[in-house]
Amino acid sequence: MDDHSEDNSFAKAQSLGDRVISVEHGGAAKARNIGLKMAYGEYILFLDADDVLSQDALVNLFIAMEEKSDCDVVYGKAKDFVSPELSSEQRAKLKVRENGYGGVLPGCGLIKKSVFDRSGYFDENLSSGETVDWMMNVKEAGAVVREINQVTLRRRLHMTNTGRLKREEEMKNYAAILRKRM
Template identity: 30%
Template structure:
């Protein structure tokens, strides 16, 4: 590892994720990257999540909090992180094996960049299972969108624009990235799959429409901030259209 390697804090928020937690921790541990710390934030789980985490006590930092939602869990992780760089992995998703090495090295070599993102490969659960382990298969082509697990972030970016909005139950990542765009945070996309986004029946957002996911509220907040600045056609310092900054998901209409 190069001398200019950045210290990465990998944050895994989990709520009743006993089925996936061990695989997620192993996935981060197997990244060919150092220095690295793994922080598991247990958001008030009532299943065997604490027991699963205990099996990795020598290689993770495990913190339990009352159930407060994914935004609060991620924010807790950011506050206690020791790293220069923050990465997030939802407990039921997986990173590509080279994610941290590629993205952290890019950040180290490009000091003006605040966020490095990769492509997302969405996966769907198969009917077949191996024991208790669910089997997933690809769906859609890899795409670029603002699933927070597909990127890594300089910790200073959170100091500049704030943390995730804990009043939002869903789509707090969309809200956060819109604020990043408004504040001219430099973001680049490496055209390599970095996140395997696994869809299954237990996903929090499953079956929700855009209103239920909070998109109307999020964009009203965006417009209110623009009006407060006196600029409804707000221009990012990067001169990148918001639709290009956020990217396109096969499940969510493109934002103009």
């Protein structure tokens, strides 16, 4: 799924022979929901174009999933890295977490596609925080979630990360998520 990226991701993916669907500025939740409805595999892993899976991430997530037969979602940790094209002045403005950290980032987890039948899809009204909201739905639906103590995602930090540019909007979305659950 390509949410009208401006970094040539669409053309790069097409050149590899991958099936790529373009969504016109619908947001991450809409793009993920469309992709989910088109997916035919048993497992789902979301990966944003600017992030990178750690070596052996898929193997480690799959093994952890298979070790517990009732497991629906397995999450690993993320580790930040600074995009190499940034100047030293830009790098100084970034808050880089040196160690692996937990949290609900899309590329950190392997998800059984069937869990979406119980939890529902991502809330397309949220422009950020949609993964946290969905994970709360997953837990409320009684899905079994497991976390492994391994870095599975390398999260690229750059000057256009959504959280950096839209902090106020992001906080409003998290407030809406909390209100929904009160």
